[in-house]
Amino acid sequence: MSELPRASDLGLIGCHVCRMVCRDVKAPDAACPRCGSPLHKRKSGSYTRTWALLIAAFMFYLPANILPIMRTVSLGDVDDNTILSGIIELWVKGSPDLAVIVFTASIVVPVLKFFALGLLLISSQRGSQWAQRQRGKLYRLVEFIGYWSMLDVFVVALLTALVQFGFFSQVEPLPGVVFFGLTVVITMIASMTFDPRLIWDGRDSDD
Amino acid sequence: MTMPSQGLKPALAPPTLWICEHCDTVYRRRKLARGEVARCVRCDALLARHHSIGVRGMFVLVITAMIAFVQANIWPIVTLGLNGHQISATLWGCIMIMWREHAQVVAVIAALTLFFLPIVKMGFLFWILAYARQRRRAPGFRWIMVTLYRVGPWTMSEVFVLGALVAIVKAHMYFEVQANPGIFAYGVLMLIITAFSSIDVRRFWDLTEETPA
Numbered sequence A: 001m002s003e004l005p006r007a008s009d010l011g012l013i014g015c016h017v018c019r020m021v022c023r024d025v026k027a028p029d030a031a032c033p034r035c036g037s038p039l040h041k042r043k044s045g046s047y048t049r050t051w052a053l054l055i056a057a058f059m060f061y062l063p064a065n066i067l068p069i070m071r072t073v074s075l076g077d078v079d080d081n082t083i084l085s086g087i088i089e090l091w092v093k094g095s096p097d098l099a100v101i102v103f104t105a106s107i108v109v110p111v112l113k114f115f116a117l118g119l120l121l122i123s124s125q126r127g128s129q130w131a132q133r134q135r136g137k138l139y140r141l142v143e144f145i146g147y148w149s150m151l152d153v154f155v156v157a158l159l160t161a162l163v164q165f166g167f168f169s170q171v172e173p174l175p176g177v178v179f180f181g182l183t184v185v186i187t188m189i190a191s192m193t194f195d196p197r198l199i200w201d202g203r204d205s206d207d
Numbered sequence B: 001m002t003m004p005s006q007g008l009k010p011a012l013a014p015p016t017l018w019i020c021e022h023c024d025t026v027y028r029r030r031k032l033a034r035g036e037v038a039r040c041v042r043c044d045a046l047l048a049r050h051h052s053i054g055v056r057g058m059f060v061l062v063i064t065a066m067i068a069f070v071q072a073n074i075w076p077i078v079t080l081g082l083n084g085h086q087i088s089a090t091l092w093g094c095i096m097i098m099w100r101e102h103a104q105v106v107a108v109i110a111a112l113t114l115f116f117l118p119i120v121k122m123g124f125l126f127w128i129l130a131y132a133r134q135r136r137r138a139p140g141f142r143w144i145m146v147t148l149y150r151v152g153p154w155t156m157s158e159v160f161v162l163g164a165l166v167a168i169v170k171a172h173m174y175f176e177v178q179a180n181p182g183i184f185a186y187g188v189l190m191l192i193i194t195a196f197s198s199i200d201v202r203r204f205w206d207l208t209e210e211t212p213a
């Protein structure tokens, strides 16, 4: 590949927690001498765990989008909003700029995460050398933007706390928002479980 | 860019190396010039950056963040008015009502990412920095640093600020709304978080001397 030396070839392991450079003693219970965290050449069981989390997140993602996330009662008028209908309402009645931001955080980012992590998993498992730099960047993007998806969950919480005029008007959270919150948490864990070094490992490697 | 190290003897690996966390490439450490950023030649990930904010500066930032956090939590974030009624929302108001309205999962997520974990983060940073100013390691340094690393990605105050803006606009479709001091305190907090996000707290391991706890 390239003449740049890799830690795994030199028998070294970089500690994630404190960035200490440690010698690979090839013991399963090896710990970093400086911070005491477990040392692994690669995150253990990265493929299996990331796949499992990704599938779990997707199973929460479907009801998160289908079920309504919020009910607004206004003068006897009951209106249930899903994530998408909430965005449309914001676009039509309020501000299109914010609607674009919410659309990005609630729809684009989660979908991007599913596709990106799926792509990274499949290409790395096949030992593909295709677009490694871009795949690395894609991973860092997913890691960086992932938590912004929590936006809609906080909006529902704020509106619920705010609009409490009893009979006349009220906002209630509906199950969709719980599923959505869980989707965000699980996809965040999934992206942390994936080991980006696998992108560069090539064909014959394991945990 | 960086010279790749050659002919390494890994018998005793000194912290004179950088290992790219994203692709495992090894580099020799070097001093960075002012404002310089070292990137991995192989994968373009960030290796290290020159720290323009010193320990003293970080200490001031953390204290400011703590003050802003207290303000953000005692003042209402938004107030809504209808027919003379006034209702204000605070962070804890949100958490409590989500719990009561059968969205306990959301209440727990909000309490952790917007309240407890930010407190842990700021408190621990304050503790570490208070000692680091004298180039010393705070008692409990090791597990505090490990906890800080683990807590890192789970604080979401900046998302909450954006959420408050969206909530104001949405509520404005039906009611009269106004932003309160709480939201501005959150705005300040957001700025500090942005300033802090470029700082890798793991540098304290190298910065402070090893003293037996």
Ligand SMILES: [Zn+2]
Residues within 6 Å of the ligand: A015, A016, A017, A018, A019, A020, A032, A033, A034, A035, A036, A037
């Ligand atoms: Zn370590």
Ligand SMILES: [Zn+2]
Residues within 6 Å of the ligand: B020, B021, B022, B023, B024, B025, B040, B041, B042, B043, B044, B045
């Ligand atoms: Zn790299």
